[in-house]
Amino acid sequence: MQDTPFNIGKQSFKSRLIVGTGKYKDFNETRRAIEESGAEIVTVAVRRVNITDRNKENLLDFIDPKRWQILPNTAGCYTADEAIRTCRLAREVGVGAMVKLEIIGDQKTLFPDVPATIEAARILVKEGFTVLPYVTDDPVACKRLEEIGCAAVMPLAAPIGSGLGIRNPFNIKIIIEQSKVPVIVDAGVGTASDAAVAMELGCDGVLMNTAIAGAKDPIAMARAMRLGIEAGRLAFLAGRIERRLYATASSPITGLIG
Amino acid sequence: MTERSRLRPKPLPGRQEAAFQMPSQNAARNQKITIKLNGDAYVIEGDARLTTLIGALKMKPTRIAVELNREVVPKSGYAGITLREGDELELINFVGGG
Numbered sequence: 516m517q518d519t520p521f522n523i524g525k526q527s528f529k530s531r532l533i534v535g536t537g538k539y540k541d542f543n544e545t546r547r548a549i550e551e552s553g554a555e556i557v558t559v560a561v562r563r564v565n566i567t568d569r570n571k572e573n574l575l576d577f578i579d580p581k582r583w584q585i586l587p588n589t590a591g592c593y594t595a596d597e598a599i600r601t602c603r604l605a606r607e608v609g610v611g612a613m614v615k616l617e618i619i620g621d622q623k624t625l626f627p628d629v630p631a632t633i634e635a636a637r638i639l640v641k642e643g644f645t646v647l648p649y650v651t652d653d654p655v656a657c658k659r660l661e662e663i664g665c666a667a668v669m670p671l672a673a674p675i676g677s678g679l680g681i682r683n684p685f686n687i688k689i690i691i692e693q694s695k696v697p698v699i700v701d702a703g704v705g706t707a708s709d710a711a712v713a714m715e716l717g718c719d720g721v722l723m724n725t726a727i728a729g730a731k732d733p734i735a736m737a738r739a740m741r742l743g744i745e746a747g748r749l750a751f752l753a754g755r756i757e758r759r760l761y762a763t764a765s766s767p768i769t770g771l772i773g
Numbered sequence: 774m775t776e777r778s779r780l781r782p783k784p785l786p787g788r789q790e791a792a793f794q795m796p797s798q799n800a801a802r803n804q805k806i807t808i809k810l811n812g813d814a815y816v817i818e819g820d821a822r823l824t825t826l827i828g829a830l831k832m833k834p835t836r837i838a839v840e841l842n843r844e845v846v847p848k849s850g851y852a853g854i855t856l857r858e859g860d861e862l863e864l865i866n867f868v869g870g871g
Binding site: 535536537538539542545558559560561562563564566569570573574575576585587588590600603604605606607608609675702722723724725 | 810811812813815830831832833835836837838839840845846847848863864865866867868869870871
């Protein structure tokens with residue numbers, strides 16, 4: 516079955532899985548997991564260079580920006596100003612202008628500060644960034660972000676790193692139905708079936724980090740996630756049967772023996 | 774206003790702004806300045822050019838981004854910058870994250 520390309524801004528991708536690079540044992544494991552996931556977009560965090568350890572390896576020496584689309588995030592930012600500053604710096608590294616806008620509103624739940632996210636997104640869009648905002652699974656918030664020019668909306672499935680899977684599939688469904696930009700479920704996925712559920716709902720993609728990096732075998736889980744995304748997407752395109760309360764026989768009811 | 778002076782903070786009251794001129798090589802070698810590098814005091818002795826600092830820290834310009842006194846410095850601007858006393862410099866790179 517032929518799938519449509521996964522377009523974000525002016526770019527086109529085949530893989531609908533976006534993966535993070537945090538929490539791995541080392542950069543080698545990071546790279547192997549990313550290879551196995553088949554992801555073409557890879558998120559990274561923006562941090563101060565380690566001045567004291569000058570021989571420290573650099574993530575980009577393992578994740579070649581020519582091969583993967585690097586998606587810097589604003590993780591750790593609590594205000595629009597901090598996030599904007601982070602994005603401007605990230606763009607200057609020279610791997611493009613696509614950013615994952617993430618402004619945290621609460622330390623315990625890591626739920627996003629939606630007003631601050633909208634404020635920052637407006638400015639970043641004006642400055643030419645391709646803005647992918649992490650947002651609550653709130654259809655109105657997603658609508659606003661789309662209206663101001665975000666290239667996608669990224670509602671959470673559940674709190675970051677929680678592994679709870681999609682907590683509100685009905686909201687996600689509404690967001691998918693109303694959106695003209697890609698809908699990418701970001702955060703909260705725990706295992707391959709969660710990723711498949713997101714894709715079966717009609718999401719354009721899924722972004723995850725902990726579910727892979729935190730698994731006992733991250734490389735195997737990366738593959739499981741790739742297959743989960745593919746299976747869910749294919750099931751969505753194939754069109755599932757209606758849910759019924761009672762049975763409908765699969766075998767003919769005529770021609771029975773006796 | 775030149776690109777370089779735009780990146781300067783406003784001089785603090787009582788702070789003498791040095792005359793804006795290119796220091797000679799000898800003067801540059803004898804200089805000792807303290808800047809704030811990634812939030813901490815950092816002493817540079819002698820050559821205070823940004824490109825020299827980046828080299829001394831064994832950083833590849835293609836892996837980092839630079840902010841001087843709260844303004845992003847494009848890569849094309851690195852070569853024209855000589856750091857001065859009190860400058861606030863941020864050097865960032867990408868690390869693992871989700």
